[in-house]
Amino acid sequence: TTCQHKKLTLCHTESYIKELAETRKLSAEDLDRKQCEYNSIYLCPDSYDCALLATGSLLNVVDTVLTGKSRSGVAIVRPPGHHADAGNPAGFCFFNSAPIAMKHAQKKYNTQRILIVDWDVHHGNGTQNLLERDPGILYISLHRFDDGTFYPGSSGDPHLVGKGLEKGPMGDAEYLAAFRHIIMPIAYEYNPELVLISAGFDAARGDPLGGYDVTPEGYGLMTHMLSSLAGGKVIMVLEYWKSAGYQFNLLKHQAEKMEILLEAQVAAEEAAAKSKAEEESKKQAAAEQAVTELTQSIESLSTTEQGGGGPKLQETGGGDQKPASGEIHGDAAAAGSLQGAQGDSSGAEGGTEELMGAAGGSNQPIGFQISALLSDADSEEASLFAVTPLSWCPHLEAGVKPLPAKGLDVTAQCQICSGGKENWVCLTCYQVFCGRYINEHMVQHGKEVNHPVVLSYADLSVWCYGCEQYVHNEMVLPAKRAAHLNKFGEDMPT
Numbered sequence: 001t002t003c004q005h006k007k008l009t010l011c012h013t014e015s016y017i018k019e020l021a022e023t024r025k026l027s028a029e030d031l032d033r034k035q036c037e038y039n040s041i042y043l044c045p046d047s048y049d050c051a052l053l054a055t056g057s058l059l060n061v062v063d064t065v066l067t068g069k070s071r072s073g074v075a076i077v078r079p080p081g082h083h084a085d086a087g088n089p090a091g092f093c094f095f096n097s098a099p100i101a102m103k104h105a106q107k108k109y110n111t112q113r114i115l116i117v118d119w120d121v122h123h124g125n126g127t128q129n130l131l132e133r134d135p136g137i138l139y140i141s142l143h144r145f146d147d148g149t150f151y152p153g154s155s156g157d158p159h160l161v162g163k164g165l166e167k168g169p170m171g172d173a174e175y176l177a178a179f180r181h182i183i184m185p186i187a188y189e190y191n192p193e194l195v196l197i198s199a200g201f202d203a204a205r206g207d208p209l210g211g212y213d214v215t216p217e218g219y220g221l222m223t224h225m226l227s228s229l230a231g232g233k234v235i236m237v238l239e240y241w242k243s244a245g246y247q248f249n250l251l252k253h254q255a256e257k258m259e260i261l262l263e264a265q266v267a268a269e270e271a272a273a274k275s276k277a278e279e280e281s282k283k284q285a286a287a288e289q290a291v292t293e294l295t296q297s298i299e300s301l302s303t304t305e306q307g308g309g310g311p312k313l314q315e316t317g318g319g320d321q322k323p324a325s326g327e328i329h330g331d332a333a334a335a336g337s338l339q340g341a342q343g344d345s346s347g348a349e350g351g352t353e354e355l356m357g358a359a360g361g362s363n364q365p366i367g368f369q370i371s372a373l374l375s376d377a378d379s380e381e382a383s384l385f386a387v388t389p390l391s392w393c394p395h396l397e398a399g400v401k402p403l404p405a406k407g408l409d410v411t412a413q414c415q416i417c418s419g420g421k422e423n424w425v426c427l428t429c430y431q432v433f434c435g436r437y438i439n440e441h442m443v444q445h446g447k448e449v450n451h452p453v454v455l456s457y458a459d460l461s462v463w464c465y466g467c468e469q470y471v472h473n474e475m476v477l478p479a480k481r482a483a484h485l486n487k488f489g490e491d492m493p494t
Helices: 014-025 028-035 047-066 097-109 125-131 172-190 216-226 248-307 346-350 370-375 441-449 474-488
Strands: 073-075 114-118 137-141 194-199 234-238 423-426 432-434 453-456 462-464
Touching: 014 047, 047 073, 047 097, 047 234, 097 114, 097 125, 097 137, 097 194, 097 234, 114 125, 114 172, 125 137, 137 172, 172 216, 194 216, 216 234, 423 441, 432 441, 453 474, 462 474
Parallel strands: 073 234, 114 137, 114 194, 194 234
Antiparallel strands: 423 432, 423 453, 453 462
């Protein structure tokens, strides 16, 4: 579908749009002269119309994802866009599709937090120029710089996050290290509602112009990591193919690499699922053992009190015994951490502690310091933390009630503010309230009635206020399945 004129004006000037439209009427000689006015641009009579189709196609993908018709999508389009700014084409880019599409998502769907990750080997200078003053869009670019000698010669602002190494060609190891220690921690903290990948593949192994060494499997792993964000709402738009897209006869070869990329992602997901199942089995056993020991201690205490004699329980300085904390140590030096709050679990039950987690507020820092993340990047003792749900918690039996006969409606609004974004359903009374990023009405509900277990309609995760942790257990699966069926029109994958 051709992009409408009013959508182009979200990022481009009227004069520039008109100037580019007029190229349709120019002769071959005039087009040759015209393209010399710009930086690395090729013009033909169809350039304007092709650029409209490219941007329009990405807008269609955005609409499909944000209306729930598809969880994710890919826009395989030409020409690319990330070098074009408000009033100039550059680097074979005419209309900058990614910023236009994200502005469209903000305006039409009120999407408040958007993450763009640009892994094209060239800096997306146009995208950054268009979005750097937009507080609702976070742009991250991994690109080759070579002290300004590599096109387009810009590097962004190194004070925003940090400048990478300049030690020759980069490959999977360097890219995945950047993802693991810089990009993903920042992304988890930012908590985007939508992720867009400006996917240029000219950093791929064998590309004569990019000169880097990223494999299809490397691209697959990066895609897999990003798909854990925004409830899986991830959109990929093509920037450059192999050889930066300049040689059409290489498209087929790169398409075959794309197929390998997707296969690598599926394999990674299957391996992760198997590993997760094994880990949950271990945690389940540990949790059951903890409950057994706690029960024995309580029975011993009761016997002591009734008999008036016998040995007394020795007091210790430790806290309540809990299931595994979910700490994951990276096998490489990590620059920072995302720390899930552990603490005492009496907050939700006693009503005196501030509720925490995805649906609640927090009285402890749960993020990380970017300065520490950058300054400690070379520390051999640093470690990376990620969120791992509990496989069991003591609040499940009382906190999870049978589903209502009418089922679940993931489009239900908050019962207090009538908001329709980031709502949670209480798995005890099945009332719906908004989360901490809106008006914190689910937090208030948890405090008032002591219903600790809630399910997110955004990403179908389950949070326990009593444990201050995410939970994934068989007892919450009926609610997850019902929400998944209502949200996507199909059963939840097993």
